[in-house]
Amino acid sequence: MSDSVRLELDGAVATIRLDRPPMNALNREIQEAIRAAAIEAGERPEIKAVLVYGGPKVFAAGADIKEMATLSYADMAERAVGLSACFSAVAAIPKPTIAAITGYALGGGCELALCADRRIAADNAKLGQPEILLGIIPGAGGTQRLPRLVGPARAKDICFTGRFVDASEALAIGLVDEVVPAEEVYDAAMAYARRFATAASLALRAAKECIDRGSEVDLATGLAIESQHFASLFATEDQASGMASFIDNGPGKATFAGR
Numbered sequence: 001m002s003d004s005v006r007l008e009l010d011g012a013v014a015t016i017r018l019d020r021p022p023m024n025a026l027n028r029e030i031q032e033a034i035r036a037a038a039i040e041a042g043e044r045p046e047i048k049a050v051l052v053y054g055g056p057k058v059f060a061a062g063a064d065i066k067e068m069a070t071l072s073y074a075d076m077a078e079r080a081v082g083l084s085a086c087f088s089a090v091a092a093i094p095k096p097t098i099a100a101i102t103g104y105a106l107g108g109g110c111e112l113a114l115c116a117d118r119r120i121a122a123d124n125a126k127l128g129q130p131e132i133l134l135g136i137i138p139g140a141g142g143t144q145r146l147p148r149l150v151g152p153a154r155a156k157d158i159c160f161t162g163r164f165v166d167a168s169e170a171l172a173i174g175l176v177d178e179v180v181p182a183e184e185v186y187d188a189a190m191a192y193a194r195r196f197a198t199a200a201s202l203a204l205r206a207a208k209e210c211i212d213r214g215s216e217v218d219l220a221t222g223l224a225i226e227s228q229h230f231a232s233l234f235a236t237e238d239q240a241s242g243m244a245s246f247i248d249n250g251p252g253k254a255t256f257a258g259r
Contacts, residue, residue, distance in 0.1 A: 002029050002030060002032075002033035003019075004018065004019050004020035004024075004029070004030050004033065005017065005018055005019070005030055005033035005034055005036075005037055006019065006037075007037045007040055007041060009046075009047065010190070011194070011197060012046060012047065012048040012049065012194070012196075012197035012198075013047070013048065013049050013050070013051065013190060013193040013194060013197065014041045014044075014047045014049075014050050014051070015050070015051040015052075015053050016034065016037045016038065016041065016050060016051065016052045016053070016090070017053055017054075017055070018030065018034075018052075018053070018054040018055070018059075018060055019054075019055060022057075022058070023058050023060070023061035023062075023104070024054045024055070024058055024059065024060040024061060024109070025060070025061060025062065025063065025064040025065075026060055026062065026063050026064060026108040026109065026112070027063075027064035027067050028064075028067065028079070031082075031083060031086040031087075031108075032086060034086055034087070034089070034090065034112070035085065035086040035089040038050075038089035038090045038092070038093050039089055041093055041095070042092065042093045042094055042095065045258065047095065048095060048096075048196045048197050048198075048199065048201055048258075049095055049096045049097070049098070049193035049194070049195075049196040049197070050093055050095055050096070050097045050098070050193070051097075051098050051099075051100055051186075051189050051190065051193055052090065052097065052098070052099045052100065052112060052113070052115075052116055053099075053100040053102075053186060053189070054101075054102065054103075054105075054109070055102065056102055056182075056183070056185075056186070057102060057103050058102060058103035058104050059099070059100075059101045059102055059103060059104060059105040059109050059112075059113065059125070060104070060105060060106075060108060060109030060112060061103075061104045061105075061106050061107070061109055062104075062106045062107030062108050062109055062110075062130070063107055063108045065134070080139055083139055083140050084139065084140050084141060086140070087108075087111055087112055087115050087140045087141055088115070088141070090112065090115040090116065091115040091116075091141075091145075091212075094205040094208060094209070095196070095201070095204065095205065095208075096117050096118070096193065096196050096204060096208070097115070097116040097117045097118070098116055098117065098118045098119070098120060098189045098192055098193055099112070099113040099115075099116035099118070099119045099120070099189075100120055100185045100186050100188075100189035100190075101113055101119060101120065101121040101122060101125045101127070101176065101185065102121075102122045102124075102125060102182060102185050103122070103124070103125060103126070104125075104126050104127075105121075105125060105126070105127045105128075106126070106127065106128050106129075106130055106164070107128075107129060107130060107131055107138070107142075108140055110127050110128060110129055110142065110146075111129075111138060111140040111141045111142045111145070112140075113127070114141060114142070114145040114146060114149065115141065115145070117208065118177050118178075118192065119175070119176040119177050119178075120176070120177065120178045120179075120180060120185060120188050120189045120192065121167045121170060121171070121176040121178070121179050121180075121185070122167065122179070122180065122181070122182035122185045123167050123168075123179050123180065123181055123182060124167065124182050125166070125167045125170070125176075125179075125182075126164040126165065126166060126167075127164070127165045127170050127175060127176070128158060128162065128163060128164040128165055129142045129146065129158050129159045129162065130162035130163075130164075131159075131162065132159060132160060132161070132162045133162040137159065138159060142159065143155070143159060146158065146159070146175075148215065149174060149175060150173045150174050150175055154173050167179045198255070198256060199256060200236075200238040200239075200242060200254075200256040200258070201238075201256070201258040202233065202236050202238055202258065202259070203233055203236075203238060203239075206229040206230075206232070206233060207229075209225075209229065210222070210225055210226045210229050213225050214226065236259060237257050237259040238254075238256045238257060238258065238259065241254055241255065241256065241257070242254040242256065
């Protein structure tokens with residue numbers, strides 16, 4: 001991992017913390033460190049939910065343009081797949097993930113936020129895909145995850161113009177899920193994440209995979225994926241204890257072991 005990316009643990013919640021002042025520019029080292037942190041967070045059983053956070057002032061203002069400016073087509077053709085894979089590692093974490101967005105989340109920063117399951121933004125946050133202003137396009141999921149979230153027309157507007165989307169508009173179009181005062185962003189994200197500390201982690205993993213995979217296939221295939229995961233959970237301790245608790249004590253009182 002990198003000194004500029006830390007995996008911090010607070011109980012059952014891990015935070016992938018970006019710390020490269022002043023703007024958390026996402027150079028190659030940070031990209032690879034994000035991938036390593038995401039893989040570790042996914043593999044550690046004591047971690048039940050994951051935050052992605054850039055600190056109180058800025059989430060991430062995009063790629064390190066100085067690092068990219070002199071690259072040739074051959075250079076970027078070699079690196080582009082790896083770049084996308086670094087962020088996709090966050091999307092692939094088999095646990096609930098929350099992006100806590102402060103300040104700017106632009107370019108690669110916006111693409112990183114798009115990889116989370118939920119986005120909680122500061123009321124002064126600015127999101128966007130300004131790559132077009134550099135003569136390029138988003139290269140780490142912006143043209144793919146953004147339209148799946150806000151629809152093709154809105155995604156085209158954001159990518160074609162390179163404009164910044166403020167927090168209120170981002171909430172209105174579904175680019176973020178919640179807006180809170182800037183000083184409350186991390187605490188709000190942590191409070192949401194802690195809801196999963198004692199949840200049925202295997203069922204959460206199955207629900208996430210069904211939704212993510214189902215959004216990429218036709219309905220019949222999606223329903224088949226759902227049926228398979230639904231049935232598989234009847235081989236878990238959590239299903240047995242959860243249903244027994246419901247019968248004996250009513251809903252919402254079960255204790256889950258994550259097995």
